[in-house]
Amino acid sequence: MKITKVTSHVLQYDMPELLGYSQQYYDKRTAHLVEVETDEGITGWGECFGPGNVAIANKAIVERVIQPLVLGENPLNRDVLWHKVYNLLRDHGQKGMPMQSLSGVDIALWDIAGKVAGLPLHMMIGGKHRDDIPVYGYGMMLRPEPVYELAKRFEDEAASIKGMGFAATKMKIGLGPKDDVKLAEAVRRGVGDEFPFMADANHCYTTSDAFFVGHALEELDAYWFEEPIAPEDLDGYRELRAGLKVNISGGEAEFNRWGWRNLLEARALSIAQPEVCALGGISEYLRVLALCHAHFTPVINHVWGSAIAVATNMHLLAAMPPMPGGLFPWEPMLEFDTTDNKFRDELLTEPLDIQGQVKKNNGRVTIPGGAGNGVEPDRDFIKRYTIN
Ligand SMILES: [Mg+2]
Missing domain, CATH: 3.30.390.10 (Enolase-like, N-terminal domain)
Incomplete structure (x- = not known):
């Protein structure tokens, strides 16, 4: 061949x-x-x-x-x-x-x-540790509008994502520390006291501003604080992890086993978010996953892009060993973007229908069963949207 x-x-x-x-x-x-x-x-x-x-x-x-x-x-x-x-x-x-x-x-x-x-991808890796996985819906993207309008929008959108059946939700922050706290308070109001939410800063803060926002996120009982500071600033990550109770997550901007080794040895992350479509593909993802587990750092994959990326990640999450394991083990989640994305919803001849499954199955999706990624892109669709 x-x-x-x-x-x-x-x-x-x-x-x-x-x-x-x-x-x-x-x-x-x-x-x-x-x-x-x-x-x-x-x-x-x-x-x-x-x-x-x-x-x-x-x-x-x-x-x-x-x-x-x-x-x-x-x-x-x-x-x-x-x-x-x-x-x-x-x-x-x-x-x-x-x-x-x-x-x-x-x-x-x-x-x-x-x-x-x-064989499906998860069988090529070694089998399924779980038949279905919980999904978190992210939304609450920034828009160029005044903070009070955005806060109202975030409150409504957070309630709507919870209403769709997702297991948790994630918001963007990045207006500046004080306004970002207002946005996070709005999301907590929108989802109520118990529902898990996370905040993603896409590395926009200094370490001191990240402490300010991180303390507010602790008060609001956020599940994680994603990419608070620049990915190069390993000392800053270590200080934030030591000084904040909220989980510090990140890693979507890190690559291959050597980059991840530095991140993990620095004790920079409470939750690792490797991006398989960036760090070196599945071959390298499996090595990075082993490194994360060698450092007892739980993993929740970063997921972005089309239905190919989503399907690949579903297999990887199914094949992820429990760490450390137990009768009621810590579980990874599938990241799902709730904003407009035709390349995820309309690319495949048989769509994954994540949102439909989430609604019906208590926030969870089953793993594709076909050989390889288990999905087939529609060539007419590809032709229609190709720009190269
Ligand atoms: Mg992110």
């Missing part, structure tokens, strides 16, 4: 409304799918993390840098190919876009391996 072609499909559409997080507002949704074809008619699908122009640049890395290194190779040699590509790109990018690009190719190779074996 030989790899005959590697194609990046960059999809994009105009969002119905302007949304934002602490770093920017955006009005376009992008997805970057990777298709790996073989001489035996089996095709694998993967996805690279990276919005907008990053996806367009990553397409060039996938097709013009990685493709020549893997053409003619046996796709089942996925770990050999991972190291061939990584070792040759080491001088040019141990983090960031080269790793995002390699991730999409690696995920597609795992899809091929599953299809060859006739």
Whole structure:
């Protein structure tokens, strides 16, 4: 079996409304799918993390840098190919876009391996530790409007996400410490006293501002405080973890086993959030997961992107061993974006219907059962939204 072609499909559409997080507002949704074809008619699908122009640049890395290194190779040699590509790109990018690009190719190779074996991805890894997983719905994105309006909107949106049946919810913050506390108070009002909510700062604070907001989140009984400060600031993370009772989460901007080793050895995180479509694909995710567990750090995957990314993460979450285990073990959750995303809802010939399942099954979804990722993208849909 030989790899005959590697194609990046960059999809994009105009969002119905302007949304934002602490770093920017955006009005376009992008997805970057990777298709790996073989001489035996089996095709694998993967996805690279990276919005907008990053996806367009990553397409060039996938097709013009990685493709020549893997053409003619046996796709089942996925770990050999991972190291061939990584070792040759080491001088040019141990983090960031080269790793995002390699991730999409690696995920597609795992899809091929599953299809060859006739086994779903979670069985290729070692089996399911759980048949279904709880889902948290994130929303409450920033909008360019006054804080009192945004707070009212967040209160209503939080109540609505809870009403949809999700197991927990997550909000964005990033207006500045005092206004962010007002937003978090609004979300707590919206969901009531018991329901878990989390706050994601996308690394916009100084350490002292993060302490101010973190103390308020403790008072509001938030479950976690995500990416409070810059991912490079490992000392800051360690200080926040030692000084705050709220869980400190992060890791979506970290890459491969060497980057994660530093993060974990710094004792920077209460909850690790690896992004499989960025850190190096499934091959590297499994090594990072083992490192997290070696440091007794629980993992809740970061999930972003199309239905390919969502399905991949469902398999990974099903195959994640309990850590430390027990009669009522700590459980991971699936992250789900409740804002407009056609690439998740309409890409597949048979949609995952996460929201429908959540509503019917008490906030939980079952794991796809087909071979590989277990999902099939609709080629007409891909053609309609391709911009490259
Ligand atoms: Mg985040």
